[in-house]
Amino acid sequence: MSKHIPVLLNEVIEALNIQPGGSFVDGTLGCAGHSKAILEKAGPEGCLIGIDRDKEILEFAKESLQEQEGSSVCVWGNYKDMKKILENEKTNQVDGILLDLGVSSFQIDTRERGFSFMQDAELDMRMNPNEGESVQDLLHRISEKELADILYEYADERRSRRIAKLIVEKRKKKAITRTSELAELAIKAYGRRGKSHPATRTFQALRIAVNNELENLHTFFQNSLSCLKPKGRLCIISYHSLEDRAVKLQFREWAKEKSCELITKKPIVPNISEVKVNNRSRSAKMRICEKL
């Protein structure tokens, strides 16, 4: 299994204001890097509910948390359903919630999952392969305009219209089923290689679309504060501007209606040495609020 390096690890531990015996939810458990550190700080009386929609990762996390003192339970589910998941676990409110959004290195680096334009595979990109439609099905179904809008809205893709046009032209001849086929179309749209790979934004946008990433975040906002005890902390790490903006606006609204206090006015970002060691952390932004 490819190793996922937890992003802003020390900052997360500080942000959650972890006390011995505290209770926490990690809504995006991944390989449990953050969760292990949370439990370590919370000590033998600490407890954690970890949620991930990816069953494969969840199994790995379960094993790795077994070695950690403190009690933990791993739930296969979507963090948008956190309130229900806590009810099922006979838990009302917790001291801290963490969301570390996006995908893990495990998902990107596992070729068969079809997340990466660097490796040829079936074009899928679903975090839960049993839920929703794959990218290849989406590409087959939607109109050229809808496609261009997804590329533009979810990833600011400057050549959204050109890429959408190329996709539609290609699919008339043959369905696009491989990551390499999609990557080639993005390369063709740019005509040359820039600083980042021409397919970066196309892949990001389509991943966000098939996994309903923004919708999940908005649904989560509707009941997340009720899952926190007073003085409990909510800490969210996002990796692209749309997500960070959604978090910023929601936290501001809660602060305005006096349901939370903003702990971060500006997002916390990784320092240069973290980015050097873990390039995938480069776009991370963390915001924290405390329930009043």
Ligand SMILES: C[S@@+](CC[C@H](N)C(=O)[O-])C[C@H]1O[C@@H](n2cnc3c(N)ncnc32)[C@H](O)[C@@H]1O
């Ligand atoms: C960036 S990784 C988290 C890494 C983790 N913090 C660690 O230290 O290993 C994001 C994880 O969240 C999961 N995920 C993304 N959206 C989710 C959702 N709506 N509900 C539950 N899990 C989700 C992904 O499957 C992935 O494993």
